[in-house]
Amino acid sequence: MSRQGLSTLAIDIGGTHVKASVLDAKGAMSAAPVRVDTGADRAPKRILQEIVGLAAQLPRFDRISVGFPGYVRDGVVHTAPNLGTAAWAGFRLDQALTRRLKKPARVLNDADVQGLGVIDRRGLECVLTLGTGIGSSLFENGRLLPHLELGQHPFRSGKTYDQYLGDAALKKIGRRRWNRRLKRVIATVDIFINYDTLHLGGGNAMRIDFELPPRVKIADNSGGITGGIRLWDVIFNKT
Numbered sequence: 282m283s284r285q286g287l288s289t290l291a292i293d294i295g296g297t298h299v300k301a302s303v304l305d306a307k308g309a310m311s312a313a314p315v316r317v318d319t320g321a322d323r324a325p326k327r328i329l330q331e332i333v334g335l336a337a338q339l340p341r342f343d344r345i346s347v348g349f350p351g352y353v354r355d356g357v358v359h360t361a362p363n364l365g366t367a368a369w370a371g372f373r374l375d376q377a378l379t380r381r382l383k384k385p386a387r388v389l390n391d392a393d394v395q396g397l398g399v400i401d402r403r404g405l406e407c408v409l410t411l412g413t414g415i416g417s418s419l420f421e422n423g424r425l426l427p428h429l430e431l432g433q434h435p436f437r438s439g440k441t442y443d444q445y446l447g448d449a450a451l452k453k454i455g456r457r458r459w460n461r462r463l464k465r466v467i468a469t470v471d472i473f474i475n476y477d478t479l480h481l482g483g484g485n486a487m488r489i490d491f492e493l494p495p496r497v498k499i500a501d502n503s504g505g506i507t508g509g510i511r512l513w514d515v516i517f518n519k520t
Contacts, residue, residue, distance in 0.1 A: 290342035291509030296363035296413025346509030348391030392416030398508025404477030412483035
């Protein structure tokens with residue numbers, strides 16, 4: 282099959298649920314996304330079972346892309362703050378999926394993948410995903426820059442960005458205070474990165490209730506899926 286005709290199983294692993302769809306050669310979804318809640322058991326074996334179950338509900342595919350919530354290098358998971366780093370550290374998720382699904386697989390941090398699906402490819406762009414934790418990625422004129430695990434960086438009063446703005450914080454302090462915290466984070470990230478555009482994605486982006494500053498916009502949350510084809514075509518540039 283030619284490269285132009287390849288279809289991609291795109292998987293978005295999160296701390297709350299795992300989503301998947303199949304993308305055609307142009308990056309459009311061939312089927313509505315399917316999802317399953319991430320249960321208490323978040324070890325690799327269980328997540329792999331969930332992915333295999335989702336794949337069985339979708340059309341055929343030729344290759345696999347995965348957005349993973351942690352630091353990933355060359356297909357190897359190094360950290361998984363919201364899934365359990367101890368269980369995941371050193372796990373070759375790309376090879377495990379290739380063995381289970383009999384197709385070549387590529388894995389990248391989930392915020393990096395979402396960024397590939399939503400950026401404008403102009404100037405310096407930062408992506409923050411607001412979900413179970415805080416994901417981050419950085420691009421220059423569409424080129425992915427070295428990964429930043431901003432969520433694990435100390436931010437305020439001894440709390441990391443994850444602890445300050447993640448889903449647990451939202452549930453604890455409520456939407457009004459959470460939005461005030463988000464305003465502080467946006468202002469800080471602007472000074473820290475000097476971005477041209479900041480994209481806010483993730484499930485909790487829908488909780489934003491204030492007018493966003495210039496150069497800040499809410500990203501389409503489907504980017505975590507649709508960015509999967511660019512993981513192959515732009516980052517890895519091979520089939």
